[in-house]
Amino acid sequence: MxxxxxxxxxxxxxxxxxxxxxxxxxxxxxxxxxYRPRSESPLNLRLMKAMDEYFLEHPYYGAERMTDYLNLDLGYRVNVKRIRRLYKLMGLQAIYRKPRTTIRDPKSYKYPYLLKDLKIERPDQLWQTDITYIPMLRGFMYMNAIIDVHSRKILNWSISNSMDKEWCIELLEDTIAKYGAPEIHNSDQGSQYTSTQYIDVLKGHNIQISMDGKGRALDNIYIERFWKSIKYEKIYLNPPNGGLDLYQMVREYIEFYNTKRRHTEIGKVPPDQIYNTKKMAS
Known part of the structure; x- marks a missing residue:
């Protein structure tokens, strides 16, 4: 078959x-x-690819500044309304270079950020998860991944043509089934992660819930670094031609990333070496 x-x-x-x-x-x-990529007009696909590359280097750019970059630096003629729509479609949220001084509405902040001053000492102490936009030759898709922060190992991943909560829940449940539950789960405040169903899975496994402050993407820095690595080292070099091609590229890259790519911050060794060694010792 x-x-x-x-x-x-x-x-x-x-x-x-x-x-x-x-x-x-x-x-x-x-x-x-x-596997079926989502489509947009050829112009919007070009804009989205340019925005994705620039946003990786300038995550503090909101829609207005991105519009100026596209028009003044790249020569497009687009309005901010279009770019705001594409920001939403791509799941982009600009970070703030300085903390906001206004008082946050408590209803808009679901759970506290638990990572400040946290000493990360062992595998499965802290997982981070996120969704990113993936440009393709024809259309685009989304990728969701879960990283073990201590070892930098990508524990699990998935690609989809939508960002629905069911997709994210499947990935979380599959990862817990394979590796057991972490002590802490960190994410942004996206609707997928604040949904009752997603939260219920975390609570059902007695996992502490940590969420980034709104507009503070760098709170989730470890998974953000991975997005930059896979895009610059794989996706941008040879844009995938369809969902199956994307799946194969991602699978090959994550195998390399986990087993061969040496990470300076963990002693110039691959993530699997740290994760597997310390898991066996614990």
């Missing part, structure tokens, strides 16, 4: 088996359920 035929057998409303369980039984990666 081909991979395509196996994907067609997956039932999203199966009465007993979750999507993750069905994918395991059929020996397919759950990302295969979301």
């Amino acid at each position: 081909s991979t395509t035929e196996r994907r067609q057998k997956v039932l999203r409303s199966h009465p007993r088996l979750s999507l993750v369980q069905q994918c395991k039984l059929l020996n397919i990666h759950r990302s295969g359920l979301y």
